[in-house]
Amino acid sequence: MLNYALRRLMMLPIVLFALSLMIFALQMSLSPTQRLAAYAPSPDYLKGGQESIRRMIEQYGLNDPFYIQYGRWIGGILTGNLGWSETARQPVSTALMSLFPATLELVVLAFVPCLLLAVFLGSRAGIYLNRWPDHVIRIFTILGWSFPVYVFGLLMLLIFYSALDWFPPGRLSQWAQTVVSTSDFVRYTGANTIDALLNGNLAVFGDALRHLAAPVITLTYVNVASMTRVMRTSMLETLRQDYVRTARAKGLPRRVVELRHARRNALLPLATIAGMELAVMMGGVVITETIFDYAGLGQFAAKTAANLDFPAVLGFGLYFAVVLVVMNLIVDLIYPLLDPRVKTQ
Amino acid sequence: MKFLRYLARNPVSLFGVVILTAFVLIAVFAPVLAPPQSFQLSPYDTPRAGFLATPQPPSPEAVFGTTQGQYDIFYGVVWGTRTAFKIGLGVVAISVLIGTVVGAVAAYYGGVIEEVLMRIVDVFMAVPFLIAAMVLTALLGKGIVPITIALTTFGWMSYARIVRSEILRIREMDYIHAARSYGASDLRLIVLHILPNAMFPVLVLATMATGSMVLSASALSFLGVGTEEGYADWGQFIAYSRNWIVGQPGNPFQFWYTLAFPGAAVFLFVLSWNLVGDALRDMLDPRHAH
Numbered sequence: 001m002l003n004y005a006l007r008r009l010m011m012l013p014i015v016l017f018a019l020s021l022m023i024f025a026l027q028m029s030l031s032p033t034q035r036l037a038a039y040a041p042s043p044d045y046l047k048g049g050q051e052s053i054r055r056m057i058e059q060y061g062l063n064d065p066f067y068i069q070y071g072r073w074i075g076g077i078l079t080g081n082l083g084w085s086e087t088a089r090q091p092v093s094t095a096l097m098s099l100f101p102a103t104l105e106l107v108v109l110a111f112v113p114c115l116l117l118a119v120f121l122g123s124r125a126g127i128y129l130n131r132w133p134d135h136v137i138r139i140f141t142i143l144g145w146s147f148p149v150y151v152f153g154l155l156m157l158l159i160f161y162s163a164l165d166w167f168p169p170g171r172l173s174q175w176a177q178t179v180v181s182t183s184d185f186v187r188y189t190g191a192n193t194i195d196a197l198l199n200g201n202l203a204v205f206g207d208a209l210r211h212l213a214a215p216v217i218t219l220t221y222v223n224v225a226s227m228t229r230v231m232r233t234s235m236l237e238t239l240r241q242d243y244v245r246t247a248r249a250k251g252l253p254r255r256v257v258e259l260r261h262a263r264r265n266a267l268l269p270l271a272t273i274a275g276m277e278l279a280v281m282m283g284g285v286v287i288t289e290t291i292f293d294y295a296g297l298g299q300f301a302a303k304t305a306a307n308l309d310f311p312a313v314l315g316f317g318l319y320f321a322v323v324l325v326v327m328n329l330i331v332d333l334i335y336p337l338l339d340p341r342v343k344t345q
Numbered sequence: 346m347k348f349l350r351y352l353a354r355n356p357v358s359l360f361g362v363v364i365l366t367a368f369v370l371i372a373v374f375a376p377v378l379a380p381p382q383s384f385q386l387s388p389y390d391t392p393r394a395g396f397l398a399t400p401q402p403p404s405p406e407a408v409f410g411t412t413q414g415q416y417d418i419f420y421g422v423v424w425g426t427r428t429a430f431k432i433g434l435g436v437v438a439i440s441v442l443i444g445t446v447v448g449a450v451a452a453y454y455g456g457v458i459e460e461v462l463m464r465i466v467d468v469f470m471a472v473p474f475l476i477a478a479m480v481l482t483a484l485l486g487k488g489i490v491p492i493t494i495a496l497t498t499f500g501w502m503s504y505a506r507i508v509r510s511e512i513l514r515i516r517e518m519d520y521i522h523a524a525r526s527y528g529a530s531d532l533r534l535i536v537l538h539i540l541p542n543a544m545f546p547v548l549v550l551a552t553m554a555t556g557s558m559v560l561s562a563s564a565l566s567f568l569g570v571g572t573e574e575g576y577a578d579w580g581q582f583i584a585y586s587r588n589w590i591v592g593q594p595g596n597p598f599q600f601w602y603t604l605a606f607p608g609a610a611v612f613l614f615v616l617s618w619n620l621v622g623d624a625l626r627d628m629l630d631p632r633h634a635h
Contacts, residue, residue, distance in 0.1 A: 011467070018468040023477075029484060139357070142623070146616035148560050150567050150583060151608035154590050158604070162590065163597035283473045287564055291587075305479035306570050313480055321471040 083311030101190030110219035122231020275331030361620025424577030444504020511543035556618030
């Protein structure tokens with residue numbers, strides 16, 4: 001098992017290398033002048049006319065062959081320098097690090113109800129196969145699956161912000177932002193809810209929750225569908241197993257057979273899918289964050305991609321690949337805990 | 346026949362087929378439903394009634410109302426159906442082609458070639474799909490060709506995986522051994538005997554992906570890197586509604602029509618593909634038969 005995990009980890013550098021090569025190649029399709037923007041200390045440098053632009057291209061070696069420029073970039077990465085993001089107006093690593101807690105907070109808050117709901121609905125649908133709970137759940141999930149995130153998100157804004165004024169967009173209200181920015185308020189984690197609790201400021205905590213509610217509901221609804229489907233299929237399969245029949249035959253109560261015997265084993269495939277979903281969500285919930293103006297990694301990544309802010313795109317790509325590989329690894333490591341048979345192999 | 350019998354028993358799937366058929370009809374008869382005007386350079390350029398910034402509610406002249414900048418929503422939704430079919434089917438067809446070739450080559454040659462190809466698949470899988478597609482579209486410029494290229498570039502991998510594993514599974518079946526024993530060539534085995542049987546799961550995946558690719562394409566437009574200003578594209582029209590989603594004080598639903606019509610179009614389109622895909626899987630996978 002450990003061997004397997006190590007082999008997986010060894011894949012990471014290869015994936016990162018190929019990925020960076022790919023994005024770097026995309027970047028090289030821009031002209032040196034376009035790429036120069038990432039190096040200019042201020043926009044005024046670019047207004048200095050052809051001569052200064054040419055000098056700067058020379059200075060930063062933007063006309064060098066591909067492999068030299070790539071090598072230079074990799075050298076920077078290895079010393080922890082991801083480059084400068086024109087969009088964020090700060091170093092890429094600083095930007096990613098400051099936005100990460102916001103995304104993590106949002107994703108965790110959406111993922112937990114999503115998982116619980118999927119287990120509940122999926123096993124219910126499996127138990128009541130082809131009866132009305134199954135039909136209702138099937139319609140619910142297929143609607144959620146087909147609902148475009150941006151349409152659902154805009155609907156949420158329309159109802160909960162425009163009409164009811166319950167859940168405003170953004171991360172914090174103006175007043176709460178002021179409180180958070182003061183030196184009295186210690187930023188332990190960067191996640192607003194946790195920091196507010198640690199500082200004992202319930203008003204800010206409430207405000208942070210108010211802002212999180214709409215994106216959390218959106219994410220939950222849109223993501224719960226696929227997980228529920230996996231859970232249902234897996235539940236159907238386990239309910240057909242011999243040991244379930246044995247348990248029924250020896251007269252165990254229905255609830256015990258369904259929930260303790262069948263549902264537990266039906267959780268296995270869900271773990272794999274849930275891990276994947278979590279990884280994808282951690283990679284920035286691009287559309288949700290954009291709609292609710294929630295300053296997290298996803299919104300940042302979307303902005304940088306639209307602006308062709310390549311240092312930031314590269315940094316984000318590397319971050320995403322690491323999250324994906326690590327998350328898959330965690331799922332693999334959790335698997336033997338859920339299914340003892342795996343360990344013996 | 347099997348399909349018809351299945352539909353008769355599954356009203357939900359039937360509903361999906363009906364909506365999909367309706368969309369096909371709308372796409373085919375777009376020039377009749379929303380005739381382009383003579384001054385339009387392309388039928389996909391949505392006509393506009395003036396340049397007023399505020400959206401206008403449905404009226405006899407514009408039955409679905411107009412967006413900011415007075416683009417006709419009805420026209421955009423009707424011609425947007427064609428855009429959706431073009432992008433959805435285009436992306437999926439090219440992706441299936443690339444994926445099938447990569448998967449088949451990997452499974453056939455095995456060894457180093459397989460290892461390399463499947464690691465390439467892994468690398469592409471580790472790319473954040475939407476962001477990568479945004480970057481590529483932004484580089485290539487606006488329009489449905491760049492969108493199609495971008496979505497294909499980062500969307501072919503799952504087909505390669507499925508085709509490869511299906512071939513590996515089918516290769517060991519008795520009828521393949523039988524065919525080999527009477528001297529069928531490798532190429533003949535793959536193209537005539539293995540691939541046709543490996544295509545069923547691909548078909549299911551492709552059907553479902555058509556809807557989600559249209560979602561992604563609209564998302565690109567929504568995020569501002571998709572189609573040109575005024576192009577008949579649902580995502581573009583939903584993007585227009587974004588600034589107006591918060592109505593005026595006392596009238597929160599004032600601009601409902603800017604979101605409702607294009608939003609419903611994307612939703613129903615994706616829904617119909619998902620329902621049809623679901624039905625196909627139920628029919629083709631014996632484990633789902635009940």
